Amino acid sequence: MPIFLLRRLLAAIPVLAVVAVIVFAMLRLSSGDPAIILAGDGATPEQLDAIRASMGLDKPVITQFFLWIGQLLHGDLGTSLISGLPVSGMIADRFGPTLALCLGTIAVAVAVAIPVGVLAAWRQGKPLDRCVMAASVLGFSVPVFIIGYALILVFARWLGWLPVQGYQPPSAGLWPFLQRLILPTLALSTTYIALIARIVRTSVIEVMGEDFIRTARAKGLKESAVLINHALGNAAVPIVTIIGVSIAMLIGGVVVTESVFNIPGVGRLVLEAVLARDYPIIQALILLFSTLYVLINLVIDVLYSLLDPRIRY
Amino acid sequence: MQTSTHPAAPAAAPEAGAASPLLAQIKRTLRSWPVMIAIAVLLLLVAMAVFAPWLGTTDPTMLDSAQRLKPISAAHWLGTDAFGRDVFSRVVYGARVSLTIGLGTVVISLTVGLFIGIVAGYFRLADAIVMRVMDGMMAIPGILLAIALVSLSGASLITVLIAISVPDIPRVVRMVRSVILSVRNESYVEAATVLGTPVPVLMWRHMLPSTLAPLIVQGTYIFASAILAEAALSFLGAGIPPEIPSWGNVMAESRVYFMMLPGLILYPGILVSLTVLSVNVLGDALRDALDPRMARRI
Secondary structure, three states, rough: OHHHHHHHHHHHHHHHHHHHHHHHHHHHOOOHHHHHHHHOOOOOOHHHHHHHHHHHHHHHHHHHHHHHHHHHHHHOEOOOOOOEEEHHHHHHHHHHHHHHHHHHHHHHHHHHHHHHHHHHOOOOHHHHHEEEEEEEEEEEEHHHHHHHHHHHHHHHHHOOOOOOOOOOOHOOHHHHHHHHHHHHHHHHHHHHHHHHHHHHHHHHHHOOOOOOHHHHHHHHOOOOHHHHHHHHHHHHHHHHHHHHHHHHHHHHHHHHHHHHOOOHHHHHHHHOOOOOHHHHHHHHHHHHHHHHHHHHHHHHHHHHHHOOOOOOO | OOOOOOOOOHHHHHHHHHHHHHHHHHHHHHOOOOHHHHHHHHHHHHHHHHHHHHHOOOOOOOOHHHHHHOOOOOOOOOEEOOOOHHHHHHHHHHHHHHHHHHHHHHHHHHHHHHHHHHHHOOOHHHHHHHHHHHHHHHHHOOHHHHHHHHHHOOOOHHHHHHHHHHHHHHHHHHHHHHHHHHHHHHHHHHHHHHHHHHHHHHHHHHHHHHHHHHHHHHHHHHHHHHHHHHHHHHHHHHOOOOOOOOOHHHHHHHHHHHHOOOOOHHHHHHHHHHHHHHHHHHHHHHHHHHHHHHHHHO
C-alpha cells in the first residue's frame, strides 16, 4: 500500500507539470502585455521596460517559466497585478464561502442521490424508476444559473422566506450563515444529485443480478437489509468514483453559482481576475484547482482498495 | 463469410458488419416516444434557426429606446429588453448562434480528438507523451480553461467555439485511443497487417469504423454540454460579444432586471433547457443502442 501510494504520487507529478506548462503557455502566448496592463495606457516605453525588468518579463520565456516554477515550489504564488497583494493571501481570504458552498453541495447531493438511486434500482422499470430517470436527465439539462434564478424567484421573491443573495460568515451567527447558503447549495447540487443518483441506480442494478443477492433474499433477509448492506455496499466503488469526480467538477458550477448569488468566494475571484487580466491570480487558481483534481483522483484510487479488498495494487 | 479463404474477406467483414446493423440499431432506437418527442423538438429548433427571419421577428439588434423593458404584448411576444430590443426575435435568432456553437464544438472536438486518439492508440511512442498531455488538460477545470482562453484571446464567435471545444478533446482522445487499442489486437486487423496493408488504409478501413458508434454517442453529449457551456460563459460575461444574440447573451443582459422581469432570463432559459434535454434524451437512447458496454456503466 505505501509503495502504491508513492507510485501514484509520483505519477501525479508529470500531470501537474503538463498543467503548469499549459497554464504558462496560455497566459504568455495570449495577446496582452502584463506590463501595459499594470502601467496603464499612458506609460512611456522606459516605464514599461522598467516594469518588465522588475517582473522578469525581459528574460527569455524558458527562463521565466523556470523562475515561476521555482517560486511555486517555494510556496510563492506571486503577487496580484492589480492590488499588489500576495495571491496566496487573496485566495485564502476567499476560500471560506467557497468551501462552505462545496461541502454543503456535496452533502446535499449525496444525501439525496443515494436513497433516490437505490429506490429507483429497487423499482427498476416501474413508474418510480422512470420518474427518477426522467428527473435526472432534466437535472443536468437545466443550466445552474436558471435553477438558481428559479429558486430566487420562488423562495426569495414570492415566498420571501430566504434572502435573495449575499453571504455571511459563520461567525455572524449560524442562521444568517445557513440562510444565505440554502439557495445556492440547492441550485448547485441539482446537477450532482442527478449525476450521482444515476450512477447509484445503475451500479445497484448491476449488483442486484449477482448470486449473493439471491442468497441473501433466500435466507429471508428483509428487503431493506438486502438493498443497503448487500447491494449498496458492493456498488460502492463506482459510487465513490462519481462522488469524487463530482467534487473535482464542482469548481465550474461554483463560478456560476457564486456569480448568481453574489457570494464573495474563489469563483468570483476567478471572474474578477479574468476580467481584469490579473495573470498571477488566474495562473494560481487554475494550478490550484488542477492540483485539487489530481489529489482527489489519488484519494479515489486509495479508497478503491479500501472499499473492495479484491483490488490490490 | 468467416470461412472464406479470399484474402480480402476478413478485412471487409467488420466494415460490412458495422455499417448496416448500426443503421438498423439507430432506427430501432428512435422508435420510443420520448426519443421521438426529443427529435421533434430538435427539428423544430433547427427550423426556427433556419427560418428565423420569417417567424414574425424583427431585427434582433434593433434598438428602440421608447420600448425599453416592456412586458409581453402582441407586438413583442416575449417583451423587450433594456435596450428596447425584441426578446422573441433575439431568442429565435439566438437559436442560430447557440446551435452553431453546439455543432461547431462537436465537429472540432471530434475531429481533433479522433486524429490525436488514433495517433496515440497506434503509435506506442506518441502514446505516452500524448496521454500525459491529455491527463494534464483533463485536470484543468473545463470552464476555467474556457473562461481564461476567451478572456485572453478576445471574445469572438471563433474563440468561444475553440474555448468550449478544447476541454472536450481529452475525453474524445481517451475514448478513441481505447477503441483503437482494443481493435488493433483483433484478428482481422492482424490479418490486414500481415497482408501488408499500408498504415493509412489500415486505419481508415479497419480501425475507424469501430470508433463511429462511440463517437456518435459522445458527439451528442458534447453538443448538449457545449450549449450549456456557451450559456454559462456568456452569462458570466466571458463569452460571445454581447451584440450577437446568443441564448447565453440574452440571459446575461437581463441579469440586472431579474427581480423586475424574471421572464427575460427564464424564457430563454427554458428554451436552453429544452434543447439540452432533447439532445440528452437522444444521446441516452443512442448510447443504450450503440454501446451496450457503456450503457451498463452509466
